[in-house]
Amino acid sequence: MTRYRKIQLTYLAIDFVSSVLVWLSFLLFRWMVYEGRIFSADTVLIPAFNLWRFMVLYPVGCLLVYYLSGYYLRPLTHKPGQEFLLTLLCSVIISIGAFFIIIIDDPVDSYLGYYTSLFVLFSLQLLLSWLPRLAITLCVGKSHRQKNTVVVGRETDAQRLMSELGSERKLVAVIAPEQLDRFHSMKQSGEVDEVIVNLDAETDEQKLYRIISLLFPEQVQISFPARVYDMLTGAARIDSLTDEPLVTVTAPSMTDWQLCFKRAFDILFASVALCLLSPLMLVIALLVKLSSKGRVIYRQERVGLYGRPFNIIKFRTMVENAEPDTPLLSSADDPRITRVGHWLRKYRLDELPQFWNILRGDMSMVGPRPERRFYINKIEQRAPYYCLLYKIRPGLTSWGPIRVGYTDTLEKMIQRLNYDIVYMENMSLRLDLKIMIYTIKVLLDGKGQ
Numbered sequence: 448m449t450r451y452r453k454i455q456l457t458y459l460a461i462d463f464v465s466s467v468l469v470w471l472s473f474l475l476f477r478w479m480v481y482e483g484r485i486f487s488a489d490t491v492l493i494p495a496f497n498l499w500r501f502m503v504l505y506p507v508g509c510l511l512v513y514y515l516s517g518y519y520l521r522p523l524t525h526k527p528g529q530e531f532l533l534t535l536l537c538s539v540i541i542s543i544g545a546f547f548i549i550i551i552d553d554p555v556d557s558y559l560g561y562y563t564s565l566f567v568l569f570s571l572q573l574l575l576s577w578l579p580r581l582a583i584t585l586c587v588g589k590s591h592r593q594k595n596t597v598v599v600g601r602e603t604d605a606q607r608l609m610s611e612l613g614s615e616r617k618l619v620a621v622i623a624p625e626q627l628d629r630f631h632s633m634k635q636s637g638e639v640d641e642v643i644v645n646l647d648a649e650t651d652e653q654k655l656y657r658i659i660s661l662l663f664p665e666q667v668q669i670s671f672p673a674r675v676y677d678m679l680t681g682a683a684r685i686d687s688l689t690d691e692p693l694v695t696v697t698a699p700s701m702t703d704w705q706l707c708f709k710r711a712f713d714i715l716f717a718s719v720a721l722c723l724l725s726p727l728m729l730v731i732a733l734l735v736k737l738s739s740k741g742r743v744i745y746r747q748e749r750v751g752l753y754g755r756p757f758n759i760i761k762f763r764t765m766v767e768n769a770e771p772d773t774p775l776l777s778s779a780d781d782p783r784i785t786r787v788g789h790w791l792r793k794y795r796l797d798e799l800p801q802f803w804n805i806l807r808g809d810m811s812m813v814g815p816r817p818e819r820r821f822y823i824n825k826i827e828q829r830a831p832y833y834c835l836l837y838k839i840r841p842g843l844t845s846w847g848p849i850r851v852g853y854t855d856t857l858e859k860m861i862q863r864l865n866y867d868i869v870y871m872e873n874m875s876l877r878l879d880l881k882i883m884i885y886t887i888k889v890l891l892d893g894k895g896q
Contacts, residue, residue, distance in 0.1 A: 449638055454522040454587065461579045462513055466506035469571045476567050480560075501549060508544065509572075512537050515711060517703025523592050525584050534577040542569035593617045594668070595638055599624055599658060600645035608645050608672065612693075616641065624654065627661050634665050643693065644671040653831050659696055660827070660834035663754040669696045697838050700874040708876060713812050717805040728799055731762055731791065738787040741767030744800060749817035754837040757809040759817060762797040764788025774821045778855045792853075794890055801843055813879040814842025815867035822860060830861050832868065839871055844886040846870040 596616040598605035605621040670693040732743045745763040769783040791797040804810040847866035854860045
């Protein structure tokens with residue numbers, strides 16, 4: 448287990464315990480108020496129905512709010528001031544939510560009881576959550592916050608670069624570009640947080656992207672000095688204002704809370720879709736089975752997040768063994784497509800099983816369509832920046848597929864890639880919503896093939 452995972456679990460555990468203590472303290476307050484008749488003889492502030500039920504639901508609700516705030520995503524970046532403000536905001540949301548779900552049902556004869564309960568719950572939530580968090584944040588020493596860094600380049604250049612970057616990073620190794628195969632064993636045996644690609648400004652663009660493509664599956668932060676920023680044609684962001692600023696290729700365009708909201712929405716939407724569409728999927732499975740010989744569900748290896756392979760699932764739309772040897776692109780009049788398959792492709796119903804891929808975390812609702820390694824290798828010969836897509840989950844739909852449609856040529860694949868790069872650099876929840884709405888229009892028009 449990495450130190451990042453250990454610290455994440457520590458924050459998660461302490462938040463759960465503190466939320467339980469908040470609820471118990473709040474119940475104690477309500478009991479004291481009721482027994483002491485502080486407001487009136489008829490005041491009831493501790494209804495019997497919510498004692499044990501909310502003992503579980505309240506902490507779970509707190510953890511959900513904290514997760515959606517992005518608090519657990521990058522625990523080693525927490526600073527006391529930012530941590531307090533984020534905990535304050537979450538405490539406001541939690542206390543108001545609990546007020547309208549639980550407290551507002553209490554029969555009271557004075558609004559003072561409501562307001563006092565809300566204020567006490569908010570105060571308990573803020574103090575009992577923030578103080579343990581602050582203690583952990585202060586206890587996580589400087590050595591734990593340092594990024595274990597590997598530099599790809601020359602030894603002398605690496606030492607100079609590290610001295611300019613300051614104490615935020617600890618140099619653990621310097622690797623020559625032609626020795627990148629060493630990095631995998633190094634990552635497995637020890638913890639590496641970041642790789643800085645420190646090559647000459649004259650370095651060939653193909654070579655730079657090839658290095659990035661090899662490093663992505665290792666799931667580390669990939670950065671390089673900003674002086675070669677023009678190599679990536681605006682596809683990365685500067686995230687450090689040191690004397691030698693770095694461009695981080697793997698930095699997402701979304702904020703932490705947006706990334707968490709996006710993943711939570713994917714899980715919720717995919718779960719609901721699988722439940723509601725299960726009768727339709729059963730009918731489609733029956734039609735596929737009766738229309739032609741072969742399996743109902745077709746699995747195909749695609750490349751996804753961090754450049755790692757996964758099996759995408761869909762309803763089979765072609766005859767069995769349609770690709771015995773070399774992968775082949777399909778077209779509208781492809782003789783391999785079955786009669787039912789033409790109909791499924793027209794309305795893209797063959798993609799419905801991919802809600803399971805979304806639920807598993809292989810894919811997202813919105814993101815670049817995943818491609819096969821065979822075609823990625825061909826694309827990279829003409830568009831080496833394909834590897835930049837590895838920093839986000841592939842999706843069921845995106846701007847690229849909407850604009851280009853089915854990609855039956857290599858040229859269309861590259862055109863779709865360019866749209867996906869633009870989407871990736873402008874990602875937002877609002878843009879995702881627009882793409883999903885437009886996708887519905889495309890589906891209703893039957894523009895698939």
